[in-house]
Each structure stands twice: as structure tokens, then as C-alpha cells.
Amino acid sequence: MTASSSQVILPIIGWREWVSFPELGIPQVKAKIDTGARSSALHAFEIERFQQNGKSMLRFKIHPIQKDETTIVTVIAELLEVRQVRDSGGHTELRPVILTEVALSNYSWKVEVTLTDRSSMGFRMLLGRQAVRQRFVIDVGQSYIQNSAPEN
Template sequence: MNNKMIIGNTEALCLPELGIARLHTRVDTGAKTSSLHVDNIVCLKEDGEKYVEFDLHPDIYHLEETVRCKSKLKASRKIKSSNGESEHRCVIETMLEIGGKQWPIDITLSNRQDMTYMMLLGRQGMSDKVIVDPNESFLLRSDS
């Protein structure tokens, strides 16, 4: 337990393989999976491998900014949202960087346009590496 970092209910994290730094993210211990708000999802096949391309909004204060990302498609899963509705979502695996540490996480791609944060970090993405202090936010400072 001593080597776990303490994070708040909101943190700025990086997704270096997608070229995203300081993405304000809601930390949600009630959610099993992590999800990312994206637009314009396109599935494609290259050299027998399945990929997904999508537009990501890295800054909640400047939604007109988008970054076109491409990642290998890991799976398609049926996910039940907090309102009880189920939908099929694309799943990618990418590196998460927070507090100077990195580890791979699965992220579902979804439309979170009505949500305040572009990403939700769920329990699986936290792995056994963090402890969440729900009363605090932005406990970790990043130079990225």
C-alpha cells in the first residue's frame, strides 16, 4: 500500500500514445471501465489488423480543438451506462501516464458530450496503483 499514489476525484492525466497531455479526467471508483468522449469513429482494417480512428477533444474549455487519433481495436463490448442503458463500444488499449508513472489501460470510446469531463477513469484503469481521496482534486502536478 505504501507505493500507491493518492489521486483526487479529478486529475489531469496523459495518454502519450494518443498524443494527449493534461486531459482533465473524472476519477470514478463506481465505474468499472474507463471511457473517453470521442467523435467521428471510423473502423478500418490494415494488413489484416483492425483499427479505429476518432476525434478527441483534449481541452474541455476549447471544444473546437480536436485531435485525430488512431489505435488498434482491442474489442467491442456491450457496456451498461450509469443510466442503465446498454450500448456497444469500441475498446482500445493505450498507456496512461499520471504522477510520473505509466501503465496500460483499456478505454471504451463513447459519446460523453453531455458530461463535464472528456474522460472517466474507472476502477480497472486504476489497477492497484492508486488510492482515491474523494474530497480532493488535482493532487498530482504534471509538467506535461
């Protein structure tokens, strides 16, 4: 089988990678790449909705570092919509959704992210299949292919 000259070769990422959210002021967060999840989810708490210049906005806080509840980033973002999402346990939850830029190594793109309490989960960020579809190939046997863990 030969590859055609029009075939696009996608970059490879591992099952977990470090991502950032430049528009939100979040320099790094460990993300699980989860093709079983349709949407992406970011750990958020103290989510408040308010109006600004005629737009629905959200103010929320996140703990960007796993197992660290002292580091807090306060974020303000425009509310895209409120969506019903089914979690891995089959429970449905109404979640606020934002549209923001996500960066992974040298790649950046806009992604819809739901906000929910992920404090009991293994990862603060879940990058779902809609976010990675037609952008990356996932090597489920590897971690941090695009970037190594940051030094603390």
C-alpha cells in the same frame, strides 16, 4: 496496529486529475476518477473502423479540452474489441475498446479505454476502477493532488 515491512504504500490521487495519452498524441485531458464505473471511457466522435496490415483499427477525433469544441485531436489506434457497456443511466451501448498507455504525473500504465460520446458529460475522460485498482488510493475530498491544472 503496525504496518508490516512488506506492505505497499500506494500514491494518493484526487477525485479528478490531469492525465495524458502519449501513444495517442493527447497531451492532457481532465479525468474524473470514478470507482463506481468498472471501465474507463474517453470522449470520442467520428469513430471509423478500418483494416491496416490485417489489424482492425480505429480513427477517431476527440475534444481534449472541456467546453472547447475547436481543439480537435485525430487519433489512430488498434481496436481491442467491441464491448457492451452499461452507462450511469442503466442504458447499454456497444463501444469500441482500445488498449493504450495512460500517464498521470510520474506514473504510466496500460489501460483499456472504451470510446463514446461524452460531450454532454462533465468530464471528457472517466478513469474507472479497473484502471486505478491496486495503483492508487483516492482521496475523494481532494482534486489534482498529483498535478495542478495546466496553464492556458
